[in-house]
Amino acid sequence: MIEHKIVVLGAMGAGKSTLVRAVAGGTVIDTDVLNTDVSSSKLATTVAMDYADVSLPNGDRLRLYGTPGQERFSFIWPVLLQGARGVVILADASSPEVATELDTYLRTLRTHADRVPAVVGVSKFDLVPDVDLDACQLRVQEVAGRPLPLVPFDARSEDEVMMLMDVLMGEVEAAALVEAHG
Structure with a gap:
């Protein structure tokens, strides 16, 4: 059995x-609280992490950690990246600065998980x-x-989310093969 921390x-x-x-099929531990950030109209926001533990059909386990997005919580990002087998970085297509909004998260990846397989998902692509x-x-x-692979998708679509995760797991498997065969 392999545990995949994502x-x-x-x-x-x-x-x-x-x-x-x-x-996770809706079964998630979250730390959502009332949003007090006036830069967003969201009602709630994550302040520590979202967590899901999923059993895969082959017996492996997928442990998902969703980070808080606000930079004031950036101190937790490197902690969560420790031991990660894969990383998903999301960008919001409806943001006027979608390309540059990735910078903070890409720099975090480069600094704290430079060799970890990763994929970039562009969400709200339908909008x-x-x-x-x-x-x-x-x-x-x-x-x-x-x-890094770039995948436009709709986070509300289970099929599109699974497609994004398939791309990531392909990257994880390819990295494992390269590591195993030097």
């Missing part, structure tokens, strides 16, 4: 909690289908210092 990073409102709930994905991809490679 950490989900991204801005407040990008869909981290929604993604964790979709993967802004003309978002410049090429600009996002260039920004990802520039700031992360390595190419």
Whole structure:
């Protein structure tokens, strides 16, 4: 049995909690509280983490950790990244600065989990289908210092969330093969 610790990073409102709930079938431990951040109209926000423990059909376990998106909680990001086998970074396509909003999270990945397989999900793509994905991809490679798969998706769609997770798990498996065969 393999335990896959997956950490989900991204801005407040990008869909981290929604993604964790979709993967876990709704069974999640969360630390949501009333949102007092006037920069967002969200009613609630995560202040520590979302957590889900999922049994996979092959007997492996998937442990998902959704981080709080606000930078004032950034001290917990490196703690949660310790021992991660994979990282999902989410960007909100409806944000006017979608490409640059990734910077904080990509720098965190580069600093604290540089060799951990990762994928970038562009959420709310259904609301802004003309978002410049090429600009996002260039920004990802520039700031992360390595190419990462970029997947547009809707965090409310279980099928699209599973597609994003499949891409990540493919990256995790490829990294394991490279490590095993030097």
